Amino acid sequence: MTDELNLHSLSPAQPRKDRKRVGRGLGSGKGRYSGRGIKGQKSRAGSHKLPAGFEGGQMPIDMRLPKLRGSTSADAMPIGPFRTYSQPINLRDLEARFDAGAEVSPESLVEKGLLKNTRVDVKILGSGEVTKKLSISAHGFSKSAREKIEAAGGSISWLRGEPEPRKPKRRARTEIPQVEPEPPETEEEQVESPEPSEPEQPSAEDEA
Numbered sequence: 674m675t676d677e678l679n680l681h682s683l684s685p686a687q688p689r690k691d692r693k694r695v696g697r698g699l700g701s702g703k704g705r706y707s708g709r710g711i712k713g714q715k716s717r718a719g720s721h722k723l724p725a726g727f728e729g730g731q732m733p734i735d736m737r738l739p740k741l742r743g744s745t746s747a748d749a750m751p752i753g754p755f756r757t758y759s760q761p762i763n764l765r766d767l768e769a770r771f772d773a774g775a776e777v778s779p780e781s782l783v784e785k786g787l788l789k790n791t792r793v794d795v796k797i798l799g800s801g802e803v804t805k806k807l808s809i810s811a812h813g814f815s816k817s818a819r820e821k822i823e824a825a826g827g828s829i830s831w832l833r834g835e836p837e838p839r840k841p842k843r844r845a846r847t848e849i850p851q852v853e854p855e856p857p858e859t860e861e862e863q864v865e866s867p868e869p870s871e872p873e874q875p876s877a878e879d880e881a
Contacts (some may be wrong), residue, residue: 759794762787762811764818765801773805779832803827 695703709716714729726733762782770785771777779795782788788795797809799817806826813836814822814829822829 757794759796759813760788761796761798763798763800764803764821767797767807767809768801768803768805771805771807773807775805775807777807777809777811779811797822797829 693703694701696707698704706716714720726735728734766787767777770787771781775781779788779791782795783791794812796813796815797811797818798815799819799821803821803825807822808828808830809822810830810832812832814831819829
């Protein structure tokens with residue numbers, strides 16, 4: 674470096690270039706329509722901030738296509754404002770983080786780093802094995818997790834009460850009562866039907 678580095682010899686590594694100021698008169702090179710063309714949607718202010726999927730005002734393709742069945746509405750459960758969420762925690766995580774005889778609760782799960790905060794519901798799932806006796810308090814338990822906890826000598830407690838079993842949607846099939854056939858009549862009860870009488874033939878005198 675031949676020249677010394679001084680304040681008067683400083684220069685940017687890349688020369689500065691001022692941006693083109695559009696719409697500053699016809700002689701500026703970008704006047705009149707300011708590079709936007711003549712009229713139209715793209716010549717208006719805010720035309721480049723359109724939402725994704727905008728098709729010029731016509732019905733967008735995501736609304737034209739048929740939908741599968743299910744809760745796709747913004748206000749439908751469990752997608753809408755009444756949606757629910759449970760943080761799943763497996764038994765293998767409890768086996769690795771807690772000692773035998775420990776009490777497992779949402780607060781202790783936060784301390785062990787298995788749960789972010791206590792504002793969400795906790796559901797214990799049965800992935801893995803548990804060999805320690807634990808007293809677990811949670812909002813939900815899977816069937817396999819409940820069986821493994823009780824088999825290891827532990828206990829569970831529902832924070833919002835044990836849910837009631839779901840009722841079957843279809844009604845139970847009712848059996849139609851069968852009517853027993855009546856016993857056949859005895860010989861005494863049977864009444865002999867009279868034999869049909871032969872029609873009388875007209876005599877010769879009647880014919881005359």
